Amino acid sequence: MTNVSNPVLAVRGLSKSFGGVHAVADVNFFLDAGELLALIGPNGAGKTTCFNMLNGQLPPDAGSVKLQGRELVGMTPRQVWRLGVGRTFQITATFASMTVRENVQMALISHHKRIRALWRRTGDHYADEALALLDRVGMAEQAERACGVLAYGDLKRVELAVALANEPQLLLMDEPTAGMAPQERIDLMALTAGIVRERSISVLFTEHDMDVVFAHSDRVMVLNRGELVAEGSPAAVRADPLVQEIYLGAGSTFGSDEQPAATTTADAAAGGTHA
Numbered sequence: 001m002t003n004v005s006n007p008v009l010a011v012r013g014l015s016k017s018f019g020g021v022h023a024v025a026d027v028n029f030f031l032d033a034g035e036l037l038a039l040i041g042p043n044g045a046g047k048t049t050c051f052n053m054l055n056g057q058l059p060p061d062a063g064s065v066k067l068q069g070r071e072l073v074g075m076t077p078r079q080v081w082r083l084g085v086g087r088t089f090q091i092t093a094t095f096a097s098m099t100v101r102e103n104v105q106m107a108l109i110s111h112h113k114r115i116r117a118l119w120r121r122t123g124d125h126y127a128d129e130a131l132a133l134l135d136r137v138g139m140a141e142q143a144e145r146a147c148g149v150l151a152y153g154d155l156k157r158v159e160l161a162v163a164l165a166n167e168p169q170l171l172l173m174d175e176p177t178a179g180m181a182p183q184e185r186i187d188l189m190a191l192t193a194g195i196v197r198e199r200s201i202s203v204l205f206t207e208h209d210m211d212v213v214f215a216h217s218d219r220v221m222v223l224n225r226g227e228l229v230a231e232g233s234p235a236a237v238r239a240d241p242l243v244q245e246i247y248l249g250a251g252s253t254f255g256s257d258e259q260p261a262a263t264t265t266a267d268a269a270a271g272g273t274h275a
């Protein structure tokens with residue numbers, strides 16, 4: 001485990017059972033400022049359960065989740081969000097009938113708590129800020145379109161802008177690229193990684209595309225049957241025989257989808273593979 005003196009997130013002894021299933025069993029980890037930490041593991045390993053406990057959606061059976069020393073266990077998702085923990089890409093965060101720009105403006109207004117009791121028009125409030133955020137995610141040209149008509153990948157980028165409007169310290173991203181085509185996945189994660197690095201936002205993400213994981217994480221943790229079984233740099237985790245066994249056993253590999261399962265995994269994803 002990396003030693004971090006003042007972590008953004010400190011998780012200790014986090015556990016959750018459903019009936020007899022230990023979905024998350026005594027999970028401990030730290031997340032440093034500006035760090036991109038990947039949580040990987042086969043289906044059913046407990047990744048989503050872990051995320052749900054971090055953002056207040058699910059009460060843990062035991063354990064502690066501290067954001068800059070502040071205990072989050074017991075808080076509502078709204079309270080956790082207010083403290084600067086964003087959760088992107090899982091629940092659609094946009095309003096289909098509003099434009100791209102209005103969606104981001106809404107988020108900015110909400111963040112700055114100037115929302116009026118009866119919201120009618122966003123008008124000029126935070127219009128420039130909204131456009132700046134949209135420009136950063138490559139959506140400025142579509143600012144006046146309704147979110148409901150956007151292509152899926154574009155909607156994801158608007159959701160990223162909406163999350164950024166809250167100025168999060170920490171972004172939780174559970175399978176952010178689910179449902180996207182391979183190149184779109186790579187592009188969205190490259191965009192996200194670039195933005196969070198320039199803003200020193202910490203990120204915890206899960207992702208089943210190993211090319212994406214190894215290209216964009218500083219550190220990787222491996223969850224299996226609710227327990228953390230490996231943790232380290234992408235290269236170290238990729239080379240770990242136990243991790244390879246878990247993945248091969250689950251029928252997936254660290255290479256691209258085209259690779260046969262028996263291929264040695266270590267060098268397939270080395271160096272990021274995608275130009």
Ligand SMILES: Nc1ncnc2c1ncn2[C@@H]1O[C@H](COP(=O)(O)OP(=O)(O)O)[C@@H](O)[C@H]1O
Pocket residue numbers: 018021022023041042043044045046047048049050
């Ligand atoms: N609400 C729930 N009720 C009962 N069992 C659940 C519930 N949520 C998750 N589980 C079980 O907990 C385990 C971990 O699930 P999950 O956290 O969704 O894994 P992952 O996200 O890694 O695929 C699985 O065995 C799953 O069936």
Ligand SMILES: [Mg+2]
Pocket residue numbers: 047048049
């Ligand atoms: Mg999941």
